[in-house]
Each structure stands twice: as structure tokens, then as C-alpha cells.
Amino acid sequence: MPDKERDRRIKDLGTLKALAHPLRSQLYRALSIARTATASQLAEQVDEAVSLVSYHLRKLAEHGLIEAAEPQSGDGRERWWQPASDGVSIRDEDFRDAPEKAAAHTAASRLFFDQRADLYRRFLDERTHWGEEWNDAAESSEAVLRLTAGELAELNKELLALVRRYDERGRAAETAGDTEGRENVAVHMYGFPFRT
Template identity: 70%
Template sequence: MASKENRRITDVGTLKALAHPLRADLYRLLCVERVATASQLAEHVDEAVSLVSYHLRKLAEHGLIEEAEPQTGDARERWWQPASDGVSIRDEDFRGEPAKAAAHLAATRLFHDQRADRYRRYLDERPTWNPEWNAASMDNESLMRLTPAELTSFKQELLSLLRKYDEQGQAAEAAGETEGREHVALYMYGFPFRV
């Protein structure tokens, strides 16, 4: 049974397993779909089912995903689900050793590039979304002067707000309120910089 908490990744092996471009895509898809087979996921990523199955097994070896209850009567199908509500990867867990820090940096860059690609895809597809979705979508840049403690507090408040809306959306969907509901990606970055 999947844990309702984020899994904190602290070891390089698990980080590298997730930081493979196809595996990161498959993990995100599984988080969105909640349960799926390799065949279903292969359609989304336009890859061979055998390749997708291989990468799903690698994610499972590191405890990132797990087998799910079968959703159909077909015993040949193997169903997968995320092993937790998500993952967290913190810089503090990969400092100190150059190899760990390099793995963390490479993973962070990959995840950022994939997020940027997803946003660019939305921009290209924006004309196909209705005016309500385009008005609701956001792209914001705020430049502030904060202390580390203030940024940490700000981050905690944003994450709390995010959880509130996620839980509200999941409850509505579970109650059958699916009309007008779409997947929404929210990417936030908060970091210091000097001019």
C-alpha cells in the first residue's frame, strides 16, 4: 500500500535511479495516473513496452514505485503505483562529498529541464485551451529581499496551501466531481541571487 507521505531520498543510488530522463517521466506519469500498466505508460512516452517495463522495475528496486492491485481480470497485466505520495530531495543530504553533490546537481538540472519543457509545451498548446484555463494559468516572477528564515517560512506556507488545494481536488474527484477538472503543474523556485 502506498504511503501517504513524501519519501525523502537521501542516497545517491535512488537519486540516480530517479534522475534518468525516462524514469523521471514514468514516475511523474504514475503520480498523475495513480495506477497504470507498462503498456498504458508506454503509450504516453512513445516507447516500447519492454523498455518501459525495464525502467519500472528499476524504479521498484529503489522503492519509488510498487505493484498495485490488479485493476482488471487479466492476470498477465502488471499494475504499478507510486510507493509514496511523492518524493523530496534536499540539498543538505548530498553535501560533503563531491560525487554526491555532482549527482544532486545533475538530477536537479534534469528535473528543471523537464519542468521547463512541460511549460513550453503548454505555451505551444495554449491556443487549444479554453479562455478560462488560460486566464487561470499563471506565470509569475517576484523579486524580494528575505533572510533564509523568512524564505523557509514562506516555503512552508506555500507548501501548506498547495496541500490544501490538492486534498480538496482529490476529495472532489473521489466524490465524482470531475467536470472541468484537469491536471495542473505548479513549479516554484525560491533561491538567492546577486546582481
């Protein structure tokens, strides 16, 4: 397979709605973490029936979000899946030209935020099981800055570039066989204006 695109930019309402389904977004995240998986493996992770998971994987594939992967075992009955890109980006500017599109973008953004918040809540609930090293490394902070819209855009671009460098470093290390002590790490960034 050729190199994956870095972040597929979702611009159409159909693809946004396909990904904004709660189970589909959960499956997309699980598949992004696993890199390749079968419907059976993913069904076990999300505690759903294999037939239901298979249906939703096909819907994600119809919109080009995931694709068939090379089989990872000798069982020819198994269908393997992988993300079609290294990630997705969804920008407000692509959905603000019609009320239906803006509403769908807002609903999708809320779903993704809720799922991220649930992931962080799970970490907080399980914090004692992660040990001192991971607890010392984990971070939760807030900075209130006085910026222009242009400065916020520049800050977001720099933060994303930094996260990508660490992602590439981790992937390269794993490819080289350095898996000792590596865990999945979620980095959530939100930068938005507000008034008091």
C-alpha cells in the first residue's frame, strides 16, 4: 500500500455523519490504535456483536475512512481493516455555509468531545493502577492567554507539529522493535475564545 495521507480532511456531510455515529467513531479510534484489526477483535473491544461491528466497518469503508488491510493470519475467512489515513481533520470552515451542515458539525464535535472526556475520566478512575511514573508524566492543565485569532491559529499549528514529531518518534521506535514501556497516550488540545 502507498504511504497513507497524514490527515484526511473531511469536507462532506455524508462522511462527517458516517464518522459521527457513536459506535463508528469508537471503532475508528480503536482501529487507529491497533493499526490493523478484524471485526471480531474490534467487537471484543467495544462489547458489541461481530455482525453489528462488521456493518459499521463497511459504512466507514464506504466513506473512505478505513480500508481492507493485508491479512495478518492464515485464516482466509478473516477480513482485516486499517485506517485509510493517519488521522482525520474536520474544520468548521467546511461546514458553516448551510445550517444543516453547521448543526451536523456541532453535533459531531460534541460527540468527539464527550468521547475524549470519557477517555480522560477513565484514566482518572484508573489512575492508581498506572503507577508513579505514568502519574508523574500525565498532565492536566489550563492556560488562559490573551491572543488574536491569528496567534491562536499559529499556536495550534505549532502544537500539532510537536505532537506529530513525538508520534513519528514513537512509531519509528516501535518499528525498530523498541516497545518496552510504551503505552497509548491521548493528547487532547482545545484552543478557543471565551468571554467572562
